Amino acid sequence: MKKLIVFCLMSLFMYACSSNNNEKKEERTYAEESAPAASDASTYDPHRGEGKFDKVEVGEKLDVAMANDGKVIADLKCASCHKMTDEKLVGPGWKGVSERRKPEWIMNFITNPDAMIDKDPELQAQLEICLVRMPNQNLTDDDARKIYEYMRQNDGVK
Template sequence: MTLLFACGQSNGGSDDSTTTAAAPNTTAPSADVDPEAKSDSKGIGKFTDVKLAALDPAMAAKGEAVFTAKCSACHKVTDQKVVGPGLLGVTKRRTPEWIMNQITNPVEMEAKDPVGKALLAKHLTQMTFQDVSDEQTRQLLEYFRQIDSK
Protein backbone atom coordinates (compact mmCIF):
# COMPACT_ATOMS: atom_id res chain seq x y z
CA MET A 1 0.00 0.00 0.00
CA THR A 2 1.07 3.58 -0.42
CA LEU A 3 2.43 4.86 2.86
CA LEU A 4 2.78 8.07 4.78
CA PHE A 5 1.43 10.83 2.83
CA ALA A 6 0.22 13.14 5.60
CA CYS A 7 1.38 16.30 7.32
CA GLY A 8 3.12 16.59 10.64
CA GLN A 9 6.22 17.28 12.72
CA SER A 10 9.42 15.25 12.99
CA ASN A 11 9.71 12.85 15.91
CA GLY A 12 13.01 11.19 16.90
CA GLY A 13 13.88 8.00 18.72
CA SER A 14 16.29 5.07 18.79
CA ASP A 15 16.62 2.22 16.33
CA ASP A 16 18.12 -1.22 16.84
CA SER A 17 17.45 -2.50 13.30
CA THR A 18 20.01 -3.17 10.61
CA THR A 19 19.62 -1.78 7.12
CA THR A 20 21.91 -1.74 4.14
CA ALA A 21 22.06 1.27 1.85
CA ALA A 22 22.61 0.89 -1.89
CA ALA A 23 22.01 2.76 -5.10
CA PRO A 24 18.39 2.86 -6.31
CA ASN A 25 17.36 -0.03 -8.52
CA THR A 26 15.60 0.57 -11.80
CA THR A 27 12.62 -1.77 -11.80
CA ALA A 28 10.69 -1.57 -15.05
CA PRO A 29 7.04 -0.56 -14.56
CA SER A 30 4.24 -2.96 -15.40
CA ALA A 31 0.77 -1.96 -16.54
CA ASP A 32 -0.75 -5.18 -15.17
CA VAL A 33 0.05 -4.79 -11.45
CA ASP A 34 -2.74 -5.29 -8.93
CA PRO A 35 -2.01 -2.80 -6.12
CA GLU A 36 -3.86 -5.01 -3.61
CA ALA A 37 -1.87 -8.17 -4.41
CA LYS A 38 1.11 -9.39 -2.42
CA SER A 39 4.43 -8.33 -3.90
CA ASP A 40 7.97 -9.42 -3.12
CA SER A 41 9.44 -6.26 -4.65
CA LYS A 42 11.91 -4.28 -2.56
CA GLY A 43 10.97 -1.09 -4.38
CA ILE A 44 13.29 1.71 -5.40
CA GLY A 45 15.50 3.39 -2.85
CA LYS A 46 18.30 2.88 -0.40
CA PHE A 47 16.70 0.07 1.61
CA THR A 48 17.80 -3.21 0.07
CA ASP A 49 18.21 -5.51 3.07
CA VAL A 50 16.17 -4.90 6.23
CA LYS A 51 16.79 -7.46 8.98
CA LEU A 52 13.78 -8.02 11.23
CA ALA A 53 13.94 -9.58 14.67
CA ALA A 54 11.20 -10.22 17.20
CA LEU A 55 8.65 -7.42 17.44
CA ASP A 56 9.99 -4.52 19.54
CA PRO A 57 7.07 -2.91 21.44
CA ALA A 58 9.12 0.16 22.45
CA MET A 59 10.08 0.82 18.83
CA ALA A 60 6.47 0.25 17.76
CA ALA A 61 5.30 2.83 20.33
CA LYS A 62 7.70 5.36 18.84
CA GLY A 63 6.39 4.44 15.40
CA GLU A 64 2.83 5.05 16.56
CA ALA A 65 3.85 8.56 17.66
CA VAL A 66 5.45 9.22 14.27
CA PHE A 67 2.36 7.85 12.52
CA THR A 68 0.07 10.12 14.56
CA ALA A 69 2.21 13.18 13.82
CA LYS A 70 2.99 12.59 10.15
CA CYS A 71 0.66 10.02 8.61
CA SER A 72 -2.75 9.96 10.28
CA ALA A 73 -4.16 12.89 8.31
CA CYS A 74 -4.13 10.71 5.19
CA HIS A 75 -3.95 7.11 6.43
CA LYS A 76 -5.58 4.83 8.97
CA VAL A 77 -4.15 1.57 10.27
CA THR A 78 -7.44 -0.08 9.34
CA ASP A 79 -8.54 -1.01 5.84
CA GLN A 80 -10.40 2.32 5.54
CA LYS A 81 -9.21 4.71 2.83
CA VAL A 82 -8.86 8.37 3.80
CA VAL A 83 -6.80 10.32 1.25
CA GLY A 84 -4.39 7.42 0.94
CA PRO A 85 -5.15 3.74 1.41
CA GLY A 86 -5.76 2.06 4.74
CA LEU A 87 -2.63 0.31 5.94
CA LEU A 88 -4.03 -2.78 7.65
CA GLY A 89 -2.11 -5.80 6.40
CA VAL A 90 0.58 -3.78 4.63
CA THR A 91 3.37 -5.89 6.19
CA LYS A 92 1.72 -9.01 4.84
CA ARG A 93 1.54 -7.60 1.28
CA ARG A 94 4.84 -5.71 1.04
CA THR A 95 8.43 -6.39 1.97
CA PRO A 96 10.04 -4.34 4.74
CA GLU A 97 12.33 -2.77 2.13
CA TRP A 98 9.39 -1.74 -0.07
CA ILE A 99 7.57 -0.16 2.87
CA MET A 100 10.64 1.77 3.99
CA ASN A 101 11.46 2.87 0.44
CA GLN A 102 7.88 4.07 -0.07
CA ILE A 103 8.05 6.16 3.10
CA THR A 104 11.43 7.73 2.33
CA ASN A 105 11.24 7.87 -1.48
CA PRO A 106 7.56 8.23 -2.44
CA VAL A 107 7.93 10.35 -5.57
CA GLU A 108 10.42 8.04 -7.28
CA MET A 109 8.55 4.94 -6.05
CA GLU A 110 5.29 6.18 -7.59
CA ALA A 111 7.06 7.23 -10.79
CA LYS A 112 9.14 4.07 -11.37
CA ASP A 113 8.08 1.16 -9.13
CA PRO A 114 5.29 -0.97 -10.66
CA VAL A 115 3.39 -1.34 -7.37
CA GLY A 116 3.86 2.35 -6.52
CA LYS A 117 2.59 3.33 -9.98
CA ALA A 118 -0.45 1.07 -9.59
CA LEU A 119 -1.24 2.57 -6.18
CA LEU A 120 -0.96 6.10 -7.56
CA ALA A 121 -3.27 5.17 -10.43
CA LYS A 122 -5.80 3.73 -7.98
CA HIS A 123 -5.72 6.48 -5.35
CA LEU A 124 -5.05 9.43 -7.70
CA THR A 125 -2.98 11.36 -5.17
CA GLN A 126 0.81 11.53 -5.02
CA MET A 127 2.16 10.69 -1.59
CA THR A 128 4.26 13.57 -0.35
CA PHE A 129 7.67 13.27 1.25
CA GLN A 130 7.28 13.93 4.98
CA ASP A 131 10.98 14.26 5.90
CA VAL A 132 10.84 11.07 7.94
CA SER A 133 14.30 9.93 9.05
CA ASP A 134 15.55 6.40 8.43
CA GLU A 135 15.20 5.75 12.17
CA GLN A 136 11.58 6.98 12.20
CA THR A 137 10.87 4.93 9.09
CA ARG A 138 12.07 1.80 10.87
CA GLN A 139 9.87 2.73 13.86
CA LEU A 140 6.88 3.08 11.54
CA LEU A 141 7.59 -0.34 10.07
CA GLU A 142 7.64 -1.81 13.57
CA TYR A 143 4.31 -0.12 14.36
CA PHE A 144 2.78 -1.60 11.19
CA ARG A 145 4.19 -5.02 12.13
CA GLN A 146 2.56 -4.69 15.56
CA ILE A 147 -0.82 -3.74 14.06
CA ASP A 148 -0.63 -6.63 11.58
CA SER A 149 0.31 -9.14 14.29
CA LYS A 150 -3.04 -8.71 16.08
Protein backbone atom coordinates in the same frame (compact mmCIF):
# COMPACT_ATOMS: atom_id res chain seq x y z
CA MET B 1 -19.93 25.95 -2.53
CA LYS B 2 -19.21 22.47 -1.16
CA LYS B 3 -16.65 21.89 -3.93
CA LEU B 4 -14.89 25.12 -3.01
CA ILE B 5 -14.74 24.15 0.66
CA VAL B 6 -13.42 20.67 -0.18
CA PHE B 7 -10.84 22.18 -2.53
CA CYS B 8 -9.70 24.65 0.15
CA LEU B 9 -9.44 21.90 2.78
CA MET B 10 -7.47 19.62 0.44
CA SER B 11 -5.15 22.50 -0.47
CA LEU B 12 -4.57 23.27 3.19
CA PHE B 13 -3.98 19.58 3.91
CA MET B 14 -1.42 19.24 1.09
CA TYR B 15 0.36 22.38 2.29
CA ALA B 16 0.48 21.02 5.85
CA CYS B 17 1.89 17.68 4.68
CA SER B 18 4.68 19.28 2.69
CA SER B 19 7.96 20.32 4.23
CA ASN B 20 9.44 23.78 3.97
CA ASN B 21 12.75 22.76 5.48
CA ASN B 22 15.24 23.89 2.81
CA GLU B 23 18.19 22.31 4.60
CA LYS B 24 16.61 18.86 4.40
CA LYS B 25 15.64 19.36 0.77
CA GLU B 26 19.19 20.35 -0.16
CA GLU B 27 20.57 17.40 1.78
CA ARG B 28 18.19 15.01 0.03
CA THR B 29 19.00 16.45 -3.38
CA TYR B 30 22.72 15.96 -2.75
CA ALA B 31 22.16 12.38 -1.61
CA GLU B 32 20.09 11.64 -4.71
CA GLU B 33 22.73 13.14 -6.99
CA SER B 34 25.60 11.27 -5.36
CA ALA B 35 23.85 7.89 -5.19
CA PRO B 36 23.92 5.68 -8.25
CA ALA B 37 20.40 5.89 -9.61
CA ALA B 38 18.58 3.65 -12.00
CA SER B 39 17.89 5.45 -15.24
CA ASP B 40 14.58 3.78 -15.93
CA ALA B 41 11.94 1.45 -14.60
CA SER B 42 13.57 -1.59 -16.23
CA THR B 43 16.04 -1.86 -13.32
CA TYR B 44 13.34 -1.41 -10.68
CA ASP B 45 13.02 -4.25 -8.16
CA PRO B 46 9.32 -4.55 -7.18
CA HIS B 47 10.22 -6.52 -4.04
CA ARG B 48 12.79 -4.08 -2.69
CA GLY B 49 11.60 -0.83 -4.17
CA GLU B 50 13.80 2.15 -5.00
CA GLY B 51 16.01 3.50 -2.24
CA LYS B 52 18.88 2.73 0.08
CA PHE B 53 17.36 -0.17 2.02
CA ASP B 54 18.63 -3.47 0.62
CA LYS B 55 18.20 -5.65 3.70
CA VAL B 56 16.22 -4.81 6.84
CA GLU B 57 16.74 -7.12 9.81
CA VAL B 58 13.43 -7.76 11.54
CA GLY B 59 13.05 -10.01 14.57
CA GLU B 60 10.29 -12.57 14.94
CA LYS B 61 9.07 -10.72 18.01
CA LEU B 62 7.82 -7.17 17.96
CA ASP B 63 10.04 -4.42 19.35
CA VAL B 64 7.32 -2.78 21.45
CA ALA B 65 9.32 0.36 22.29
CA MET B 66 10.06 0.92 18.61
CA ALA B 67 6.41 0.30 17.69
CA ASN B 68 5.26 2.82 20.32
CA ASP B 69 7.67 5.42 18.90
CA GLY B 70 6.40 4.54 15.42
CA LYS B 71 2.82 5.18 16.51
CA VAL B 72 3.75 8.67 17.70
CA ILE B 73 5.45 9.45 14.38
CA ALA B 74 2.64 7.91 12.32
CA ASP B 75 -0.02 9.83 14.27
CA LEU B 76 1.82 13.03 13.41
CA LYS B 77 2.91 12.35 9.82
CA CYS B 78 0.68 9.59 8.42
CA ALA B 79 -2.70 9.38 10.16
CA SER B 80 -4.23 12.28 8.24
CA CYS B 81 -4.07 10.12 5.07
CA HIS B 82 -3.95 6.50 6.27
CA LYS B 83 -6.19 4.45 8.53
CA MET B 84 -4.91 1.41 10.39
CA THR B 85 -7.73 -0.67 8.89
CA ASP B 86 -8.06 -1.68 5.25
CA GLU B 87 -10.29 1.34 4.64
CA LYS B 88 -9.01 4.01 2.25
CA LEU B 89 -8.86 7.56 3.60
CA VAL B 90 -6.75 9.73 1.28
CA GLY B 91 -4.25 6.91 0.87
CA PRO B 92 -4.81 3.19 1.33
CA GLY B 93 -5.35 1.63 4.75
CA TRP B 94 -2.38 -0.04 6.42
CA LYS B 95 -4.00 -3.29 7.53
CA GLY B 96 -1.90 -6.22 6.31
CA VAL B 97 0.75 -4.09 4.62
CA SER B 98 3.62 -5.67 6.56
CA GLU B 99 2.37 -9.09 5.42
CA ARG B 100 2.02 -8.09 1.75
CA ARG B 101 5.27 -6.14 1.39
CA LYS B 102 8.87 -6.74 2.39
CA PRO B 103 10.34 -4.39 5.01
CA GLU B 104 12.82 -3.03 2.44
CA TRP B 105 10.00 -2.03 0.10
CA ILE B 106 7.99 -0.33 2.86
CA MET B 107 10.97 1.58 4.27
CA ASN B 108 12.14 2.62 0.80
CA PHE B 109 8.65 3.88 0.01
CA ILE B 110 8.36 5.76 3.31
CA THR B 111 11.69 7.54 2.73
CA ASN B 112 11.68 7.76 -1.09
CA PRO B 113 8.08 7.92 -2.35
CA ASP B 114 8.66 10.00 -5.49
CA ALA B 115 11.15 7.64 -7.14
CA MET B 116 9.04 4.63 -6.28
CA ILE B 117 5.80 6.12 -7.58
CA ASP B 118 7.62 6.99 -10.81
CA LYS B 119 8.82 3.39 -11.31
CA ASP B 120 6.39 1.02 -9.58
CA PRO B 121 3.39 0.00 -11.73
CA GLU B 122 1.37 -1.03 -8.64
CA LEU B 123 1.95 2.36 -7.02
CA GLN B 124 0.98 4.08 -10.26
CA ALA B 125 -2.26 2.07 -10.28
CA GLN B 126 -2.83 3.03 -6.63
CA LEU B 127 -2.31 6.67 -7.55
CA GLU B 128 -5.13 6.35 -10.10
CA ILE B 129 -7.41 5.27 -7.23
CA CYS B 130 -6.23 7.72 -4.55
CA LEU B 131 -5.58 10.67 -6.89
CA VAL B 132 -3.00 12.14 -4.49
CA ARG B 133 0.73 11.39 -4.52
CA MET B 134 2.19 10.44 -1.19
CA PRO B 135 4.23 13.45 -0.06
CA ASN B 136 7.82 13.02 1.01
CA GLN B 137 7.69 13.58 4.77
CA ASN B 138 11.50 13.76 5.04
CA LEU B 139 11.56 10.98 7.61
CA THR B 140 14.84 9.64 8.91
CA ASP B 141 15.83 6.01 8.44
CA ASP B 142 15.21 5.49 12.14
CA ASP B 143 11.72 7.01 11.88
CA ALA B 144 10.92 4.74 8.93
CA ARG B 145 12.05 1.67 10.88
CA LYS B 146 9.85 2.67 13.83
CA ILE B 147 6.84 3.20 11.58
CA TYR B 148 7.45 -0.22 10.02
CA GLU B 149 7.49 -1.80 13.48
CA TYR B 150 4.20 -0.01 14.25
CA MET B 151 2.75 -1.47 11.04
CA ARG B 152 3.84 -4.94 12.19
CA GLN B 153 2.14 -4.34 15.54
CA ASN B 154 -1.03 -3.31 13.71
CA ASP B 155 -0.84 -6.56 11.73
CA GLY B 156 -0.77 -8.64 14.89
CA VAL B 157 2.95 -9.36 15.41
CA LYS B 158 3.62 -9.83 19.11
